[in-house]
Amino acid sequence: MCNINALENLARALSPPARSGLTKIGGSVTEITPNALRVAGLSHFAQLGDTIYAGESSSEVLGEVVRVESSSLVVKPYANQARAGIASRVWLGGPFEINPCQAWRGRVLDALARPIDGAGPVLAGDQPLSVLRSPPPALQRQRPSEPLISGVRVIDLFTPLCIGQRIGIFAGSGVGKSTLLGMLAQAERFDSVVVALVGERSREVRDFIETSLGTNRSRCITVAATGDESPMLRRLAPLTAMTLAEYFRDQGHRVLLVVDSATRYAHACREIAMAAGEPPVARGYTPSVFTELPRLLERAGPGAEGSGSITGLFTVLVDGDDHNDPIADAIRGILDGHIVLDRAIAASGRLPAVDPLKSLSRLADRVWTPEQTKLVKLLRTLIARFEDTRELRLLGGYQPGLDAEIDKAVDMVPRLYDFISQHPASDPCMNVFKDLLDVLNPVL
16 A cells, blocks of 8 residues: 555646656556547556657657546547557657747648648748647727628628628538638738638638638638548637637737638537547537637737737537527627628529628627617618518519508619628628619619
């Protein structure tokens, strides 16, 4: 018994230098399952989120600790197939870190910040940054108030954005989220752009980089984890991208962060949590998913006084077009606004398929003048009247002249719909209210 206590005391004494890098602590693989590895010998040293690596170099990352037990660890590998066997020797590392620098702009990386664009290795910066950073303190953050002209007419008219705002694009599959995201990503007001493509089809990665980024491509870093990669890499990709955005924000840059999609990040978190033994509570989602979402999303936004800002664009895949899906509902409550795409609008041929009545920007009052606020309120009212009476008019149950508001809606709303329709390749609109008045002035 004394010998066992002595060994435990020795292990505890060695724990601080092990985490500081002065010593290297090893363990061995005791169990391999399709979802995880079990490692013995590291329980007294490891913490959740620590990396486990194989070989002599800490760059050979094997996986991440997702559960700590008294006698063993549960490790979720980064690769789809664990590159280890029973009794394989593994080593404990700290939280995953990257070393970004300015030269990374224009490059395409994987979730582990390794280049995948065939342009050679990336330079390492001087300061390592953990991908599990905290947001700036709430009372030290700047207040976003500077308007962002996106060039997309329906966005600038109904859901205007500010530099440093976080906005979500909510839609079912195939309704045009990625297309609208590409249009918004071409805004010219940013010093750096960071894109996280999470769970996308492999062919879409190159399409997005070469087609959607436009002139921003040279100042953009893309972090890609495609749908065929492991859930660990799909969860890590947005964290890596957010850390890169924070690096440029701290340099004073105005950063545009694009995450496509936040839903697939949540799916990856769910898979990892279930592999660690966490039970599902809401439509198959585990409690930790609803903890991880605000930890990620709150890191975007305005930085502390004297630094830059991160304007966040997050797509949200609404499963089954159910906007009350737990993930969609949770993300909508965290962000500073939501842009809702409607399948019926897309089917009618009006693109982007934004529903002006369901979309909202919580910072719109910082962008609109009182006259513009009054005009947008009138437009929303007319759209609502136009849509509510659509079936009545189709059945011939309404005659012109009986209701002046409906008459005005019938005259104005089709022109408005034509105005807010916009092709991705068309020129951006830089003064949406001036152009709108030119179209609707005879009616107004």
